[in-house]
Amino acid sequence: MSALLEVTEVHAGYGDVKIVHGISLQVAPSEIVTIIGPNGAGKSTLLKAIFGTLRPTRGSVVLDGADVTGWPAHRMVQAGAAFVPQTNNVFPSLSIKENLEMGAFRRASGVAQRMEELLAQFPDLARRPGELASRLSGGQRQALAMCRALMLDPRLLLVDEPTAALSPVMREQLFAQIEAIRDSGVAILMVEQNAREALAISDRGYVLVNGQVAVEDSGRALLDNPDVGRMFLGRMDPDVTGDTGDTGGTEDVETTPAEPDEGTR
Amino acid sequence: MDFVQLAIVGLLVGSVVGLGAMGLTLSFGIMKFANFSHGDMMTLGMFLAFAVVGNMGLAGPQMAPLSIPVGLIAGVVFAAAGVALLAAGVDRVVYRRLRRRGSATITMAIASLGIAIMLRAAIQLTWGPLPARYSTGINPAWRLPGDLLIKPDQVLIIGLTLVLAVALYLIMYRTRLGKAMRATADNAELADIAGIDTERIRLATWMIAGALIAVAGVMFAVQAQLRFDAGFEFLLPMFAATILGGIGNPWGALVGGLVVGISQETSTYWIPSGFKAGVPFMILIVMLLTRPRGLFGSTF
Numbered sequence: 001m002s003a004l005l006e007v008t009e010v011h012a013g014y015g016d017v018k019i020v021h022g023i024s025l026q027v028a029p030s031e032i033v034t035i036i037g038p039n040g041a042g043k044s045t046l047l048k049a050i051f052g053t054l055r056p057t058r059g060s061v062v063l064d065g066a067d068v069t070g071w072p073a074h075r076m077v078q079a080g081a082a083f084v085p086q087t088n089n090v091f092p093s094l095s096i097k098e099n100l101e102m103g104a105f106r107r108a109s110g111v112a113q114r115m116e117e118l119l120a121q122f123p124d125l126a127r128r129p130g131e132l133a134s135r136l137s138g139g140q141r142q143a144l145a146m147c148r149a150l151m152l153d154p155r156l157l158l159v160d161e162p163t164a165a166l167s168p169v170m171r172e173q174l175f176a177q178i179e180a181i182r183d184s185g186v187a188i189l190m191v192e193q194n195a196r197e198a199l200a201i202s203d204r205g206y207v208l209v210n211g212q213v214a215v216e217d218s219g220r221a222l223l224d225n226p227d228v229g230r231m232f233l234g235r236m237d238p239d240v241t242g243d244t245g246d247t248g249g250t251e252d253v254e255t256t257p258a259e260p261d262e263g264t265r
Numbered sequence: 266m267d268f269v270q271l272a273i274v275g276l277l278v279g280s281v282v283g284l285g286a287m288g289l290t291l292s293f294g295i296m297k298f299a300n301f302s303h304g305d306m307m308t309l310g311m312f313l314a315f316a317v318v319g320n321m322g323l324a325g326p327q328m329a330p331l332s333i334p335v336g337l338i339a340g341v342v343f344a345a346a347g348v349a350l351l352a353a354g355v356d357r358v359v360y361r362r363l364r365r366r367g368s369a370t371i372t373m374a375i376a377s378l379g380i381a382i383m384l385r386a387a388i389q390l391t392w393g394p395l396p397a398r399y400s401t402g403i404n405p406a407w408r409l410p411g412d413l414l415i416k417p418d419q420v421l422i423i424g425l426t427l428v429l430a431v432a433l434y435l436i437m438y439r440t441r442l443g444k445a446m447r448a449t450a451d452n453a454e455l456a457d458i459a460g461i462d463t464e465r466i467r468l469a470t471w472m473i474a475g476a477l478i479a480v481a482g483v484m485f486a487v488q489a490q491l492r493f494d495a496g497f498e499f500l501l502p503m504f505a506a507t508i509l510g511g512i513g514n515p516w517g518a519l520v521g522g523l524v525v526g527i528s529q530e531t532s533t534y535w536i537p538s539g540f541k542a543g544v545p546f547m548i549l550i551v552m553l554l555t556r557p558r559g560l561f562g563s564t565f
């Protein structure tokens with residue numbers, strides 16, 4: 001299987017501050033690849049360097065056989081990549097529909113049809129296309145940001161911490177959406193803090209430490225890796241087993257009303 | 266003078282200020298810096314139209330009941346195109362370089378002040394320090410009920426401002442370019458990521474702002490004299506209108522311009538007219554202290 005995205009020995013940083021020190025990674029077509037790692041490991045910087053919003057100082061980025069190293073963002077979009085930043089990822093004073101139109105700025109035809117396809121999966125957004133993005137909830141914004149990025153039918157979607165500000169229920173929905181996007185034939189390279197859930201849906205994962213790849217393996221293997229578990233997955237429970245239920249109880253507000261209901265019956 | 270008559274004069278002044286402020290607020294919202302050369306771009310617009318009707322002698326007959334000659338139609342088109350190209354050219358040569366270096370917005374604002382001084386000096390060198398006029402045609406006023414007077418020229422100015430405001434609205438909300446301009450004002454980095462070539466959007470913004478301010482300059486000069494510093498004197502009222510309406514908000518700027526113009530002119534009902542130029546100052550200071558985001562909200 002030849003790689004869709006081939007990143008080789010990329011170095012990047014801001015001015016004199018070097019953050020990414022020679023990272024190499026690959027993403028195959030229709031694959032979910034997750035990058036995890038502690039804060040400051042260079043995860044977001046790496047995504048920016050790949051997409052060209054930050055010019056790599058060394059190394060190369062090859063997308064579908066074409067060397068796209070340091071290309072400006074609008075050319076990356078034409079080359080078939082799309083990027084969803086972590087924050088400020090919608091245009092607040094534009095409507096939902098206008099946000100999607102901006103995603104399709106480089107598209108000459110089929111804009112309305114593509115918009116319909118994407119909105120069909122998000123009834124919340126479809127119901128009121130004229131609503132300003134500034135009035136949407138966190139989860140709706142994230143969904144809109146993903147739809148915006150998908151307007152041009154990219155083959156590769158880069159996503160920076162999509163679940164950062166979401167409740168566990170919304171998180172679950174979003175990961176399901178990411179799987180659905182993958183199933184539609186889009187490869188996804190994602191940076192995630194909720195490493196356990198992200199790795200569970202990932203084909204492969206990379207652990208970044210200090211701007212370098214520390215571990216690279218399949219998603220399943222990383223979940224089972226005791227070192228990785230101790231360092232990145234064990235915020236609630238250092239033991240890798242029996243981890244699924246206990247994360248929800250403390251912070252999940254949205255599901256709690258349902259439970260007393262069950263009890264009274 | 267009668268208060269209502271003063272308000273009519275204010276409406277006229279406000280139309281010119283509002284027309285200019287629409288372009289100023291547009292460039293402010295998208296470039297994120299205050300363009301201090303906007304006033305001198307206005308003067309350039311006045312004189313480019315004069316180049317057609319005066320220097321080239323293409324005035325032609327007067328268009329009664331207006332005082333202006335037929336040739337001024339060509340003049341205003343020439344002025345709008347000329348100032349639009351100049352504004353885009355300055356962006357290419359000056360502001361874009363600063364942007365690429367990651368210069369602070371204050372650096373760009375100071376650069377625009379330099380452009381302003383250069384522009385004013387170039388206009389003075391080219392057309393001289395003496396005042397000029399588009400035409401010597403007379404423009405008898407219409408008498409409205411209540412003994413109010415309004416000149417046909419003035420009706421044209423107010424009408425043209427409204428037409429251009431509607432045109433700008435349609436561009437901003439109905440066209441792909443306008444939506445991309447609003448997106449770039451919201452978040453230029455995201456606009457880039459979405460695939461919008463924001464450098465082209467910036468050029469288009471400068472051209473629209475330049476064309477609008479050129480028309481404002483010609484409209485002003487239709488019923489006043491052309492002077493090399495005439496536009497500069499509009500700079501402060503235009504900034505007051507921009508702040509009043511909320512930076513980046515063209516409709517706010519138009520309303521702000523009308524408020525500034527009307528309050529400036531009607532103030533002479535109570536205070537000596539020599540002090541009226543201080544009114545926009547007062548509005549600016551009060552707004553910055555109380556509602557810095559403007560009456561209608563800012564995209565800044």
